[in-house]
Amino acid sequence: MKVVLGVSGGIAAYKSALLLRLFTESGHDVTVVPTAAALAFVGAPTWSALSGKPVATDVWTAVHEVPHVRLGQGADLVVVAPATADLLARAAAGLADDLLTNVLLTARCPVVFAPAMHTEMWEHPATQANVETLVSRGAHVIPPASGRLTGADTGPGRLPEPEAIFAVCRHLLAQAASPQASSPQPASPGPAPTPGDLVGTRIVVTAGGTREPLDPVRFLGNRSSGKQGYAIAARAAARGAAVTLIAANVALPDPAGVTVHRVESALDLERATQAAIDEADAVVMAAAVADFRPAAYASTKIKKTHDPADPDAAPVIELVRNPDILAGLVRAGGSARRPVIVGFAAETGDADTDVLTLGREKLARKGCDLLVVNEVGTDKTFGHDDNMVHLLRPGSEAVVDIGPAPKAVIADAVLDAVRDLVDASAPPSPL
Numbered sequence: 169m170k171v172v173l174g175v176s177g178g179i180a181a182y183k184s185a186l187l188l189r190l191f192t193e194s195g196h197d198v199t200v201v202p203t204a205a206a207l208a209f210v211g212a213p214t215w216s217a218l219s220g221k222p223v224a225t226d227v228w229t230a231v232h233e234v235p236h237v238r239l240g241q242g243a244d245l246v247v248v249a250p251a252t253a254d255l256l257a258r259a260a261a262g263l264a265d266d267l268l269t270n271v272l273l274t275a276r277c278p279v280v281f282a283p284a285m286h287t288e289m290w291e292h293p294a295t296q297a298n299v300e301t302l303v304s305r306g307a308h309v310i311p312p313a314s315g316r317l318t319g320a321d322t323g324p325g326r327l328p329e330p331e332a333i334f335a336v337c338r339h340l341l342a343q344a345a346s347p348q349a350s351s352p353q354p355a356s357p358g359p360a361p362t363p364g365d366l367v368g369t370r371i372v373v374t375a376g377g378t379r380e381p382l383d384p385v386r387f388l389g390n391r392s393s394g395k396q397g398y399a400i401a402a403r404a405a406a407r408g409a410a411v412t413l414i415a416a417n418v419a420l421p422d423p424a425g426v427t428v429h430r431v432e433s434a435l436d437l438e439r440a441t442q443a444a445i446d447e448a449d450a451v452v453m454a455a456a457v458a459d460f461r462p463a464a465y466a467s468t469k470i471k472k473t474h475d476p477a478d479p480d481a482a483p484v485i486e487l488v489r490n491p492d493i494l495a496g497l498v499r500a501g502g503s504a505r506r507p508v509i510v511g512f513a514a515e516t517g518d519a520d521t522d523v524l525t526l527g528r529e530k531l532a533r534k535g536c537d538l539l540v541v542n543e544v545g546t547d548k549t550f551g552h553d554d555n556m557v558h559l560l561r562p563g564s565e566a567v568v569d570i571g572p573a574p575k576a577v578i579a580d581a582v583l584d585a586v587r588d589l590v591d592a593s594a595p596p597s598p599l
């Protein structure tokens with residue numbers, strides 16, 4: 169398919185050479201449109217050699233081919249990586265002072281911006297307002313990653329890895345190639361979410377299953393794959409939220425544009441969550457947290473014949489309770505402004521009580537703002553790509569059933585509810 173790769177003038181321009189390779193190696197026809205400033209970082213010969221095409225930056229080259237209109241009109245996808253603060257401002261203002269901004273005005277295909285800049289520039293209200301404007305017009309903005317920036321600084325502002333940007337673009341190209349795939353699924357509870365409706369929202373998501381170490385080679389664990397939590401983090405980032413994902417033992421690649429902290433035990437997860445929730449608007453506790461851990465950790469492997477007096481004796485492992493992290497977050501909030509807190513309830517039901525009744529009891533016990541109840545069992549949910557859940561709210565008898573549906577569809581439905589709760593808890597505007 170026809171891709172225009174816009175490159176604006178930031179040090180991360182070199183990473184776009186790798187992004188270009190990913191496109192060309194997948195058979196796409198890529199035209200690179202660098203800004204004049206981008207050429208100060210990576211020269212035209214590099215773009216030309218890697219794309220196999222001439223490279224123009226101004227509207228005066230090959231005028232007879234009318235490139236300032238033709239390129240945008242003919243593209244199946246335009247991706248700008250890195251997108252500097254200046255480029256975002258020019259795009260949001262609708263300027264057309266070089267070839268790339270002309271392409272952006274004439275393109276009617278999906279447009280993706282991957283911003284990269286210093287943290288202060290990214291967080292500046294002017295840049296955030298420009299991002300909001302672009303997203304409100306349907307552009308996809310991949311939030312920058314956190315980490316080492318040019319010089320000694322660290323913070324949000326890094327260009328996500330080329331593979332992560334490529335994954336977003338590949339998904340959009342696949343949707344464009346088969347529009348059927350992008351239409352709402354019958355299981356979806358409502359219309360497709362508005363792109364960018366979570367810009368300005370900070371969400372912490374926990375995912376996976378904790379492991380409680382017993383000795384250097386053994387742990388107590390659970391079957392959670394982390395797929396549902398990862399889907400929530402990925403969809404939240406794609407909808408514009410700033411997302412921190414705390415992943416407990418998940419064997420999945422980091423979702424694009426998400427800051428990921430990897431943890432092992434419940435106590436690690438509690439520490440990481442508490443460190444991340446400062447300033448968060450919502451916390452989604454999708455992780456399966458072990459309720460108990462071994463009372464003592466053996467620093468050397470527990471041997472089969474651990475008791476010389478009775479070589480056949482099986483060891484008795486004493487357990488102690490782990491903190492209930494979710495209930496702790498609710499308690500810590502008190503009456504002050506606290507994030508919207510979403511719990512998950514994995515229930516099997518039993519002979520006397522059905523899954524929904526157990527869910528309501530858990531919602532009352534935990535005191536969170538939304539409970540996502542899913543029915544689990546060895547043949548259900550764990551590791552599968554589809555899920556079926558019920559959303560419960562305190563003080564309401566209503567149950568919203570979602571699915572069976574892909575975990576991304578479930579994620580969007582949970583995020584719709586989170587967005588509504590965050591909006592409802594925002595202080596009234598002074599205007």
Ligand code: CTP
Pocket residue numbers: 434453454455456457458459490491492493494495510511512513514515
């Ligand atoms: N949770 C938590 N800390 C724990 C246990 C669970 O924060 N120690 C959170 C989970 O992340 C989830 C919710 O609480 O969002 C419910 O988890 P679940 O295991 O279903 O509930 P439990 O409180 O463990 O209750 P029970 O074992 O009785 O079902």
